[in-house]
Amino acid sequence: MSTADFAARSPFVHEGIRKVVRDITPSQIREVAHLGMGRDNVVPLWFGEPDQPTPEFIRKAAMDALAAGDTFYQPNAGIAPLREALAGYMNGLYGTGLAPDNVIVTVSGLNAIMVTLQSVLGAGDHLVTTSPIWPNIVAIPQVLGASVSTVPLQADTSGGWQLDVQSLFDACTPATKVILLNTPNNPTGWMMPAEDQAKLVEFAHARGIWIVADEVYARLVYNGQNFAPSFVPFMREDSRIMVINSFSKAWAMTGWRLGWITAPAAATGELEKLMEFNVSCPAGFVQQAGIVALRDGEEFVASSRDRYARSRKVLVERLSAMPRVMLPEAEAAFYAFFRIDGVSDTLGFAKQLLLSEGVGLAPGEAFGPEGAGFIRACYAVSEDRIHQAMDGLERFLAKN
Numbered sequence: 001m002s003t004a005d006f007a008a009r010s011p012f013v014h015e016g017i018r019k020v021v022r023d024i025t026p027s028q029i030r031e032v033a034h035l036g037m038g039r040d041n042v043v044p045l046w047f048g049e050p051d052q053p054t055p056e057f058i059r060k061a062a063m064d065a066l067a068a069g070d071t072f073y074q075p076n077a078g079i080a081p082l083r084e085a086l087a088g089y090m091n092g093l094y095g096t097g098l099a100p101d102n103v104i105v106t107v108s109g110l111n112a113i114m115v116t117l118q119s120v121l122g123a124g125d126h127l128v129t130t131s132p133i134w135p136n137i138v139a140i141p142q143v144l145g146a147s148v149s150t151v152p153l154q155a156d157t158s159g160g161w162q163l164d165v166q167s168l169f170d171a172c173t174p175a176t177k178v179i180l181l182n183t184p185n186n187p188t189g190w191m192m193p194a195e196d197q198a199k200l201v202e203f204a205h206a207r208g209i210w211i212v213a214d215e216v217y218a219r220l221v222y223n224g225q226n227f228a229p230s231f232v233p234f235m236r237e238d239s240r241i242m243v244i245n246s247f248s249k250a251w252a253m254t255g256w257r258l259g260w261i262t263a264p265a266a267a268t269g270e271l272e273k274l275m276e277f278n279v280s281c282p283a284g285f286v287q288q289a290g291i292v293a294l295r296d297g298e299e300f301v302a303s304s305r306d307r308y309a310r311s312r313k314v315l316v317e318r319l320s321a322m323p324r325v326m327l328p329e330a331e332a333a334f335y336a337f338f339r340i341d342g343v344s345d346t347l348g349f350a351k352q353l354l355l356s357e358g359v360g361l362a363p364g365e366a367f368g369p370e371g372a373g374f375i376r377a378c379y380a381v382s383e384d385r386i387h388q389a390m391d392g393l394e395r396f397l398a399k400n
């Protein structure tokens with residue numbers, strides 16, 4: 001049943017729901033996925049998640065904690081050993097001097113975005129971000145009553161995605177409270193270079209605008225680096241910068257719902273209060289698994305990155321061999337975001353492709369107007385699956 005079908009059951013009830021909530025479009029990615037779930041022989045590349053379960057050593061840590069009775073409420077900011085481990089993890093990666101007080105453990109990256117934005121954005125405020133973009137990043141400010149402007153990423157002639165930082169500055173108004181950057185980016189794989197980050201930090205600081213950086217794909221880079229350029233090294237105790245992160249992608253922990261916020265200590269005390277009203281805390285046994293993921297998980301992070309790099313290579317080769325496909329180059333996250341000549345309604349295309357060939361892709365419109373005409377495929381899966389999906393796409397394109 002669609003949202004409209006449910007609404008029709010009682011307009012009186014439905015109209016009692018806040019307009020900003022009613023106005024949000026339900027996820028078009030889920031619309032395709034719901035059509036395909038339960039069907040046989042579907043190759044699902046629609047969601048952004050690895051196809052393999054969380055490694056055994058991380059699952060065991062949670063099971064041991066549960067067996068030991070770790071079933072109680074935990075501190076709002078997260079348990080002390082995990083906050084310490086996260087500060088240590090980031091200091092190790094970025095050479096920073098963060099303390100546990102700079103970290104709030106959250107119930108996923110998504111919860112981290114919600115709590116972060118609740119702390120700095122209210123009704124009538126304005127947020128600037130880029131587009132195409134993961135739809136939740138636009139929906140959350142809208143739920144909070146704020147307005148959103150998106151600045152387009154451009155697919156340039158050499159094939160990569162580019163952002164003119166000046167266009168971000170130009171989109172700011174006196175009401176702008178936040179510039180939110182998702183880098184590495186879902187769906188394009190674009191990363192903001194460190195020189196542009198420095199320019200942005202200077203601009204935002206001078207105007208008192210917060211930079212919120214969603215870095216949940218920080219470890220998924222395929223240019224030989226161990227991590228993407230991050231805003232964490234720019235953070236000082238007196239800077240308005242907060243960074244969102246998650247265990248979901250790099251440690252294959254999407255279903256666990258564990259993430260964190262890195263922020264100046266003057267902000268984390270306030271974020272801690274908001275955690276109470278949102279979720280109280282992440283589950284204790286999940287946090288114990290997070291500690292083990294950080295302590296023993298580097299080999300897993302590196303080997304999954306190698307695996308995704310191999311699948312990415314196959315996907316890029318297969319897509320590049322299709323005459324109607326244009327795929328801008330990207331070196332991060334785990335998505336191919338490509339355009340097919342002659343296809344404008346990508347939601348309709350994704351549904352037909354699914355029904356006809358059993359290939360599940362995400363329609364570009366889901367990522368905002370700049371995503372129109374594009375299709376997203378997640379390559380955090382085996383090379384075999386990529387081949388199966390590409391065989392189906394090729395067959396479909398030959399007929400349509």
Ligand SMILES: Cc1ncc(COP(=O)(O)O)c(C=O)c1O
Nearest residue numbers: 048108109110134186216246248
């Ligand atoms: C850009 C971006 N941010 C945040 C998230 C949230 O991840 P999670 O809530 O699983 O930590 C996702 C998940 O797809 C994402 O693509």
